[in-house]
Amino acid sequence: MSTGPLDYPQTDQATVNEGRGMRIAIAADHNGLALKARLIARLTAQGHEVDDRGAHADGVTVDYPPLCADVCGRVVDGHADRAIVVGGSGMGEVIACNKIRGIRAGLCHDRFTTEISRAHNDANVIVIGAKVLSPELAEEIVDLWFTTRFKGGPHQQRLDQIALLERGEPLT
Ligand SMILES: O=C(CO)[C@H](O)[C@H](O)COP(=O)(O)O
Secondary structure, three states: OOEOOOOOEOOOHHHHHOOOOOEEEEEEOOOOHHHHHHHHHHHHHOOOEEEEOOOOOOOOOOOOHHHHHHHHHHHHOOOOOEEEEEEOOOHHHHHHHOOOOOOOEEEOOOHHHHHHHHHOOOOOEEEEEOOOOOHHHHHHHHHHHHHOOOOOOHHHHHHHHHHHHHOOOOOO
């Protein structure tokens, strides 16, 4: 992952790898365990290195914020190129992830939101609601997410503005 002048993670190795051979941290709460397992199998078969950060126990209710903090921390500290979080709706998860400096998490539930999260927002975390999507659509959008490149240009300027907000600095 490169670090730009504003000291936050920018376009990452993923765009260089064009969707292959990335280090991916993944987590799910109790609502997302089956989908997490399915995505791990698929991404591993595609040649990615997948780090399953939990939860691991089926039938046990868990809180999602610590899982979000963990996988996002792996991205921010450079141990992972990108992260996936699976929840029930994914709404709380995307809120939690976006509290972490350097994280741009997108809640993706169709092809449009998925493409925009990468092309415009350079999202480094994708959040999926296992109760919102079919497993087949989840696989499709994860594939799309990993192969969609950030467009840069005016979108980079907006990300720079978001980074200023994150740092509590005035927008110029
Ligand atoms: O998607 C989620 C948060 O946005 C969680 O999966 C959901 O809130 C968990 O709820 P419950 O404990 O009732 O299964």
